[in-house]
Amino acid sequence: MDVIESLKNRDILKMIERAGKITLKNHGDTITLERAVFLSWWCERGDCAFCYMSTQKPRIKEPSKARRNINAILAEAEICRRIGWNIEFLSGGYGSFSGEEIKKIAERIKEITGAPVWLNTGITSELDIYGPEVAGITGALEVANPDLQRKLCPSKPRKDIIDMLETAGDLGFKKGITLILGLGETPEDLEYLFEFIRDLRIDRVTFYSLNPHEGTVFDDQPQPASLYYAGTVAATRIEFPHLEIITGTWIDNLANIGPLILSGANGITKFPLFRMFGTRYGKRVEEEVRWAGRKLRGTFTDTERLMTGRSYPELDPFIERYVKGCLKNIKVV
Numbered sequence: 119m120d121v122i123e124s125l126k127n128r129d130i131l132k133m134i135e136r137a138g139k140i141t142l143k144n145h146g147d148t149i150t151l152e153r154a155v156f157l158s159w160w161c162e163r164g165d166c167a168f169c170y171m172s173t174q175k176p177r178i179k180e181p182s183k184a185r186r187n188i189n190a191i192l193a194e195a196e197i198c199r200r201i202g203w204n205i206e207f208l209s210g211g212y213g214s215f216s217g218e219e220i221k222k223i224a225e226r227i228k229e230i231t232g233a234p235v236w237l238n239t240g241i242t243s244e245l246d247i248y249g250p251e252v253a254g255i256t257g258a259l260e261v262a263n264p265d266l267q268r269k270l271c272p273s274k275p276r277k278d279i280i281d282m283l284e285t286a287g288d289l290g291f292k293k294g295i296t297l298i299l300g301l302g303e304t305p306e307d308l309e310y311l312f313e314f315i316r317d318l319r320i321d322r323v324t325f326y327s328l329n330p331h332e333g334t335v336f337d338d339q340p341q342p343a344s345l346y347y348a349g350t351v352a353a354t355r356i357e358f359p360h361l362e363i364i365t366g367t368w369i370d371n372l373a374n375i376g377p378l379i380l381s382g383a384n385g386i387t388k389f390p391l392f393r394m395f396g397t398r399y400g401k402r403v404e405e406e407v408r409w410a411g412r413k414l415r416g417t418f419t420d421t422e423r424l425m426t427g428r429s430y431p432e433l434d435p436f437i438e439r440y441v442k443g444c445l446k447n448i449k450v451v
C-alpha cells in the first residue's frame with residue numbers, strides 16, 4: 119500500500135483497518151496515558167510561530183521566576199505513579215534549567231516512579247552527563263518539511279536536532295521526535311517524516327494537532343481534520359510497525375481519541391490532567407478507549423488511587439494541592 123497516495127486519495131478507512139491490525143499484532147491492546155511534565159514556563163528561543171511560549175516571552179522579565187518549584191514537579195511524578203500514567207517526558211522551554219539540574223530531577227523521578235524518564239528539554243550537546251535515569255531523548259522537530267520547519271521554528275535548526283539525536287543514539291538512549299499537524303504541511307511531506315524516522319532510527323513519535331493560540335499567526339486557523347490526523351497516524355503505523363506512537367488530543371477534541379487509537383496510537387497525551395480527572399471529560403477518555411476495543415493502563419477516574427500513595431515530607435503539600443485540585447472538579451452524586 120502506498121500510504122501517501124492513500125492519504126491523498128482519502129482512503130482513510132482502509133488505512134485505519136490495516137494500521138489497527140498491525141498495531142494489535144506488534145503492540146497488543148493496551149493504551150497508555152501519557153503526561154508531559156513541564157519544568158518551566160519560559161523559553162529562551164521563544165520564536166516558534168505556533169507556540170504559546172512565543173507570546174509570553176516579552177512579558178517575562180525574570181526567566182528564573184518561570185521555573186517551577188522542583189518539589190511541585192516531583193509531586194506531579196508521584197501523582198502520575200498513583201494513577202498509572204507514564205511521564206511522557208520532562209519538557210519545558212529552553213534554557214530554564216542546567217543539564218546537571220535536569221539530571222538530578224530525572225534521578226528523583228526515577229526513584230519515585232521506578233522508571234527512567236524521556237527528556238524533551240531542548241537542543242543540547244551535553245548528553246553524556248545522563249545515565250540510567252534517562253530513557254530517551256526527544257527532538258522537538260515539530261515540522262517534517264525542512265523548508266517549512268525553518269520558517270516556523272527559526273531558532274531550532276533541523277541539523278542541530280539531527281546531531282543531538284545521533285549523539286543520543288551513540289550514547290545508547292532511545293530517540294523520539296514531536297510533530298505538530300495542521301501547520302501547513304501536505305500529505306507528500308510524510309516522505310520527509312518517514313525518511314527522518316528511517317535515517318535516525320527513531321523509536322517514538324509524538325503527534326500533536328495544532329492548538330491555535332491567541333497572538334500567534336495560527337490564531338484563526340482550524341485544527342486539522344480528524345480523519346486527516348487519523349490517516350497520518352495510520353500511514354506512519356503501516357510504514358513503521360514497531361514504532362511507538364503517542365497522539366496528543368486537547369480537551370476540545372476528545373472525539374479524536376477513538377480513531378487515533380484504531381490508527382495505531384500506543385498512548386494518548388496532552389490532557390489538562392488536574393482539570394479533567396474524574397470529570398465527564400476524564401470519563402469520556404476512558405469511554406473512547408473502551409469503544410476502540412482497547413484496555414487502558416492507568417485511570418482518569420479512580421479517586422481512591424489518586425488519594426493513595428507514598429508520603430514524602432517535602433512533596434506532600436504539593437501532592438495534597440494537586441489531589442484537592444482534582445477532587446474539587448468532581449461532582450458528588
Ligand code: SF4
Nearest residue numbers: 161164165166169171
Ligand atoms: S522552542 Fe519549544 S517552547 Fe520554545 S517557542 Fe519553540 S516550540 Fe515553543
